[in-house]
Structure formats: structure tokens, C-alpha cells
Amino acid sequence: MRNDVLVVQGLSKRFGxxxxxxxxxxxxxxxxRAGQVVCLLGHxxxxxxxxxxxxxxxxxxxxxxxxxxxxDAVADPARARALASVQxxxxxxxxxxxxxxAVELVGRIRGLRKADARRRSGELLGAxxxxxxxxxxxxxxxxxxxRLTAFAMAAVAPGRLVVLDEPTNDVDPVRRRLLWQQIRHIxxxxxxxxxxxxxxxxxxxxVDDVVLLDSGRVVTHGTPAQLVETLPGASLEDVYINLxxxxx
Numbered sequence: 001m002r003n004d005v006l007v008v009q010g011l012s013k014r015f016g017x018x019x020x021x022x023x024x025x026x027x028x029x030x031x032x033r034a035g036q037v038v039c040l041l042g043h044x045x046x047x048x049x050x051x052x053x054x055x056x057x058x059x060x061x062x063x064x065x066x067x068x069x070x071x072d073a074v075a076d077p078a079r080a081r082a083l084a085s086v087q088x089x090x091x092x093x094x095x096x097x098x099x100x101x102a103v104e105l106v107g108r109i110r111g112l113r114k115a116d117a118r119r120r121s122g123e124l125l126g127a128x129x130x131x132x133x134x135x136x137x138x139x140x141x142x143x144x145x146x147r148l149t150a151f152a153m154a155a156v157a158p159g160r161l162v163v164l165d166e167p168t169n170d171v172d173p174v175r176r177r178l179l180w181q182q183i184r185h186i187x188x189x190x191x192x193x194x195x196x197x198x199x200x201x202x203x204x205x206x207v208d209d210v211v212l213l214d215s216g217r218v219v220t221h222g223t224p225a226q227l228v229e230t231l232p233g234a235s236l237e238d239v240y241i242n243l244x245x246x247x248x
Contacts, residue, residue: 005192011064024050042213110157
């Protein structure tokens with residue numbers, strides 16, 4: 001089994017032309033290893049979503065390479081996507097389903113046997129404290145429950161790479177803690193996780209490496225402890241603000 005789950009090298013993407021062109025990503029290098037949670041930090045417009053979209057094959061880069069578990073994701077995006085599980089920033093519509101059925105369905109689509117999909121769905125829903133809403137129609141659950149359901153759909157049969165884009169949005173503090181625990185468990189079981197979040201204070205207790213983006217470029221990267229030790233600031237949040245400003 002490969003240790004490097006995701007290797008991004010020299011990735012560049014530009015939108016538009018002339019003076020109004022936007023360099024969304026500019027020669028970005030990034031590595032996610034098996035068992036590792038890598039946090040992608042940056043204010044709105046820093047290039048995080050563009051980077052994620054290229055990793056999962058929704059956008060083609062202008063330059064650079066993306067390899068997902070050894071597969072060239074630019075040349076063969078469909079094969080690469082099969083190796084990844086994604087929780088997008090916007091929740092997947094599950095109208096007509098309950099949270100339990102939605103999670104089980106994704107498990108079956110990703111190759112789990114019926115009994116295994118049911119068992120794993122129950123484990124996740126229980127671990128996230130979603131049992132009271134597990135069998136309610138999706139139209140009747142809160143935004144936080146819908147967000148946790150979306151995470152469970154990505155986690156029920158995780159690929160070699162799990163991409164989580166703002167997974168804690170709308171989630172209450174108690175269940176956010178449960179969610180962070182599950183993210184850590186998935187990595188400890190061998191998946192690589194690419195995490196996009198603004199919850200810096202919470203994330204620094206879970207992540208192994210931080211990649212800080214600004215204006216499409218990697219400003220710095222390292223473990224939370226390394227960044228706090230070597231850069232100005234008493235916390236990761238201080239380091240972030242000192243390097244890229246207070247914009248979020």
C-alpha cells in the first residue's frame with residue numbers, strides 16, 4: 001500500500017484573461033500521506049476550493065500534476081475519483097431519504113455488502129449522536145443534522161483519500177467534537193484526509209499538517225506545533241492572522 005495518498009506538484013489554475021484574470025492556484029505543492037490529516041487553511045478566495053476541485057477531477061489544471069494513490073488524476077480523473085470520498089461544501093440533496101437510508105445507499109454504491117452498509121451506517125450515526133434523527137425524512141432535519149449526514153456519507157466507505165470541505169458548518173459544539181473524533185478515527189484506520197476548514201482552534205488539535213494558502217500560493221506548511229514554534233504567534237490562529245491578515 002502506498003504511503004503517499006495524494007501528491008500535488010506545481011499545480012496552477014488561472015481563470016479569465018487580461019487584467020481581470022485571477023490566478024486561483026500558483027505552483028502549489030501538497031502531499032497527503034496515509035493516516036494523515038492535512039488541513040488546508042486560507043481566507044475566502046485563497047484558492048482552496050479550486051485546489052479541491054482539481055484534486056477530485058472537476059476542474060482541469062493549467063499546469064502541474066496530481067497523483068492520487070499513484071493514479072494520474074489529470075489523465076484519468078474517473079479512476080482517481082473512485083479512490084476518493086468527498087464531502088463537498090454544499091450538502092448533497094437527499095430529498096425522499098432518511099439520513100440512515102442515505103448513508104446506507106452510499107455505502108452500497110461504494111461496494112459494501114448490504115449488512116456491512118447497515119452496520120457501518122449505524123456505527124457512524126451513533127458516534128455522531130444522530131440516532132434521534134436517523135429515520136426522519138431529510139426534509140424535517142436541521143442544517144446541522146444534514147451536514148453530519150453528509151459527512152457520514154463520505155465516511156461510510158472511505159476511499160484512500162477523504163476530502164472534507166468545511167465539514168463542521170452548521171454543526172453544534174457538542175457534535176463538532178464527535179465529528180472531529182470520527183475524522184481522526186478515519187485517518188488512524190489508514191486513509192489520507194484533506195480537510196478544508198475555518199475552525200482553526202478546533203482543527204489544530206486533530207490535524208497532522210497545515211498548508212496555509214494565500215492568493216493561490218502556499219505561504220507555509222508544517223505541523224501546528226512547528227508553525228507556532230517557528231512563526232510569530234502564540235497559537236495557530238495567531239500565526240494564520242499574522243501571515244495572511246484577519247480576513248476570513
